[in-house]
Amino acid sequence: MSLMNKAIVATLPLVPKPLVRHFANRYIAGDKLEDAVRVANALNKRGICATIDVLGEEVDDRGEALAAVEDYKSVLAAIDAEKLDSNISLKPTMFGLKIDKGFCRENIGAICAEAKRYDNFVRIDMEDSSCTQDTLDLYYSLREEYGNVGTVIQSYLRRSLADCVGLAAAKANLRLCKGIYVEPREIAFKDKAVINANFGLLLDVLLGGGCYVGIATHDEKMVWEGSRAVHKFGLKRDQYEFQMLLGVDAKLRDVIVAQGHKLRVYVPFGTAWYPYSTRRLKENPHLAGQTFRNIFAKYEFE
């Protein structure tokens, strides 16, 4: 990371929220469900699937968690009504994981039940390492009851190889990504080369074990690892998918689609856009720098 980029990340808490929002606009469908529906529809028309996410995390109020259940039920209803090719992604801490695990399981369980009614699918997102074990526990338990559930593995975690051995044996439906949260060295690899090599290894363990994997990356090298693994195991188009976030590298998105792979784009919407956006900023400080320079350049000439 360059000095300039480090400075941007370090001063992130000082960046005025309207500037963060300006930066975030490209990554978020909008404030409302109708924004997510519009974006998912547009993606579908170009042959791309979606996964809709209601922004929100680290909820410490039971009422808020229950409201989130209703929000997701509305999303599922809208996907069905609009005949979208989309599933949903959700974060356990939005449903009270940090308040009470049983309460959280009930809430996500209610969404899984609703999704099952619509023959849809629920991806349980993976958050920081304080949630890893609880999220995997949630996944195993909800999958046993509802079936239509998947979760996420992060290649930067030292534990992931061991987790994948278990998940492969269970033929889990997984998203594999590198991971974006700030973690201590004891828990996560810090060397990019190791994180990348581990991504390739985990892909082999999961795909080789018969898991359906969402290969979630914007890194050309990991997209290549995906193609390599798909070739290695002779997979058909319906045995895996690539995944990307809304607003990131549309050119790479087109390349993946043009090569005949299934691609799913993560479509977040809602008003709780701040934590999601700052993670995107940290992930891509170079782009953040450009955005800020553009904004300041604009101000200069106004």
Added chain:
Amino acid sequence: MSLMNKAIVATLPLVPKPLVRHFANRYIAGDKLEDAVRVANALNKRGICATIDVLGEEVDDRGEALAAVEDYKSVLAAIDAEKLDSNISLKPTMFGLKIDKGFCRENIGAICAEAKRYDNFVRIDMEDSSCTQDTLDLYYSLREEYGNVGTVIQSYLRRSLADCVGLAAAKANLRLCKGIYVEPREIAFKDKAVINANFGLLLDVLLGGGCYVGIATHDEKMVWEGSRAVHKFGLKRDQYEFQMLLGVDAKLRDVIVAQGHKLRVYVPFGTAWYPYSTRRLKENPHLAGQTFRNIFAKYEFE
């Protein structure tokens, strides 16, 4: 390597010995056997095995070589008396390899015989490339006679792949490291990426061939290669080990232990600390620079 660090390495012969000693303290248990016993004991208490090494190399006096045999016999006796989980590591040039190979074999043979009496194990360290073939010959010959012997393979040597094919066929007990001596390009790879890739390849050849391997590294990427290979061959905890040097990256050491791997730390002691310490200095000029800056900063204020 930065210019500053290159300067430190280039001027190493000019660095006053007390300064080198100051730097070396962290890498060496102390001057005496009791220091090594104390350190090995402390490691054992934290679930880490040891290998005790008496510092000394490039001996050109027969009396000195014979004294080294007695020193190692004392080490074996101490390991037994103190019930340490430790074996021993020794350098052939300390036992007269450069004087007379037969004499050297007799000396190390005497140690192997003594180790066998204690049901212990002797690791024959690998030195610079002028010793490679002689050390392998020594290994094959001593192993045939005593059994409780292993040696070392360096992934920076161009010959190592061929050596490993033979050693794997013989189901040798080996330490695999990158190698630290300064070697000409004809003999050793100079490109770090090649040395690393070769490390992974040799690991596969050796572990795949049923060898017991001590994966000796402080490089996160090579630790990952170890985990990868252990997974690939489905090895149990007693079929391999990780190895690190005393004084290097205790955090990584803890990570390896926490993941359930067996770990052995190299514990050198003795008064002939200079060559060992300068190799550590060359290996880690950044740290050396810090040490020297700290020392000079201290002098400035005294």
